[in-house]
Amino acid sequence: MTRCFDPTICLRMLLLLLIANLCMGDARGEESPPNIILILTDDQGYQDLGCYGSKTIRTPILDQMAAEGVRLTSFYAQPVCGVSRAALMTGSYPIRVAEPENIKRLHTVPHPEEITLAEVLKDAGYATGMIGKWHLGLDRKDAPGGVLPSTMPNAQGFDYFYGTPRFNGYTVNVDDTAMRSPVMRNQEVVVEAVEDWNDITANYTDEAIRWIKEKRERPFFLYLAHNMPHIPLGASERFRGKSAGGFYGDTIEEIDWSCGEILKTLKELDIDDNTLVVFTSDNGPWVETTRGMKPKAAALIPRDHSGNADPLRGWKMSAWDGGCRVPFIARWPSKIPAGWESDELLSTMDLLPTFANLARTSVPDVTLDGKDATAFLTRQTDESPRDDYLYYSGCMLTGVRAGKWKLVLPRENAPAGLGWWGRMIEAVPETMLFDLDEDPGETTNVAPQHPEIVASLMKRIERAREELGDRFHTGSDVRLFDEGPRTLQAPIKKRKAR
Structure with a gap:
């Protein structure tokens, strides 16, 4: 290796080398x-x-x-x-x-x-x-x-x-x-x-x-x-x-x-x-x-x-x-x-x-x-970082998916609090479980055959209700920047007692 004894020349060489490396980095798309x-x-x-x-x-x-x-x-x-x-x-x-x-x-x-x-x-x-x-x-x-x-x-x-x-x-x-x-x-x-x-x-x-x-x-x-x-x-x-x-x-x-x-x-x-x-x-x-x-x-x-x-x-x-x-x-x-x-x-x-x-x-x-x-x-891994997805209709939690399993919660027809888009939400009489790999059209309820899957997904539902909330209560970790409680644009009217 050639030694450099002149500090000025050495500095110039160092700067030229640095610029060349930067240009090469840009060409590779690294910078x-x-x-x-x-x-x-x-x-x-x-x-x-x-x-x-x-x-x-x-x-x-x-x-x-x-x-x-x-x-x-x-x-x-x-x-x-x-x-x-x-x-x-x-x-x-x-x-x-x-x-x-x-x-x-x-x-x-x-x-x-x-x-x-x-x-x-x-x-x-x-x-x-x-x-x-x-x-x-x-x-x-x-x-x-x-x-x-x-x-x-x-x-x-x-x-x-x-x-x-x-x-x-x-x-x-x-x-x-x-x-x-x-x-x-x-x-x-x-x-x-x-x-x-x-x-x-x-x-x-x-x-x-x-x-x-x-x-x-x-x-x-x-x-x-x-x-x-x-x-x-x-x-x-x-x-x-x-x-x-x-x-x-x-x-x-x-x-x-x-x-x-x-x-x-x-x-x-x-x-x-x-x-x-x-x-x-x-x-x-x-x-x-x-x-x-x-x-x-x-x-x-x-x-x-x-x-x-x-x-x-x-x-x-x-x-x-x-x-x-x-x-x-x-x-x-x-x-x-x-x-x-x-x-x-x-x-x-x-x-x-x-x-x-x-x-x-x-x-x-x-x-x-x-x-x-x-x-x-970028396919450095075949696994997504997301392990579940929560189905919210407005502030109403309707279900959760993890892997191939989707849990659907019971609900009434046209639920209160959803305003104009509630008209597209039909009733679900009971908790339902679907295998989306085999049944992407959500036609066959397999909840009775898989109680352990239902129980596992219900734990995710409970965590979501606690942290994010639902129609009837505010979650523990939601953002509220203004004074006062969270309210719904389409309020839920209290039903009269019979």
């Missing part, structure tokens, strides 16, 4: 945390992708994305839009999340003091952008877009926001109601009232690509939350009327195209290898052909306007798996092995700690329900 793109659809069913079994909806891009990454078959969100988004953004069961005035709303509104996924990544140096449907804000008529600014994306960790502050509607056609959604850019209303939704997916795609190109030089987090396929539906001329899956299928096929445009952009910018792209849905399909699916009720949603959760039982708002078990695909060419799938449990709550780990930062200093799934998703 730069990954870009993260999270694509969320609205009311998309478990089966509504080709790689999940759809025979009528063509999704070649997402099918290829699954072939190049991982596909999970037991991935859980929550059964309703706002509740699901709260779990995603906070890494917690919504019943644990603090809300303004301690009111547990039917669509969860995280308290401004809650720390979101976007805030975690922003503090780690990420550029943060949110395009699409927010639906986590507190309604305020005199505020821009009708939502309190302190509960909007720009106040919750996103540098940039373009999209709708709430949902796009609750009727089949826009003209069926006086309600009109605005579109906002940050805190400015750029479209006062959307009259049709045909261009929304294409608009979001253009916005997403432009934003990615702007932020390509630094790690970024893009949350692309499509309004589709929530009613009223919309699809551009290129896709409308083209799918064998009807109007609903048109919207999914356009979302598939959108994913392709984003993946193509990543390759063109040469950042594909160091970008994690995740695709999932906020809840199951909104299948309600008649109000509350009652035989003699008024017609509500035509069947070609909603999706399919087969082989699962139920749909959006229901307490069965079809309400909250959703597609999940993740692709990261340099880290996730291609073409593997798993039936291990995972949930939207697990994304916050997972993304925090990838960003090399810490999680909020509060109790989280999410688990870091980095090792699982």
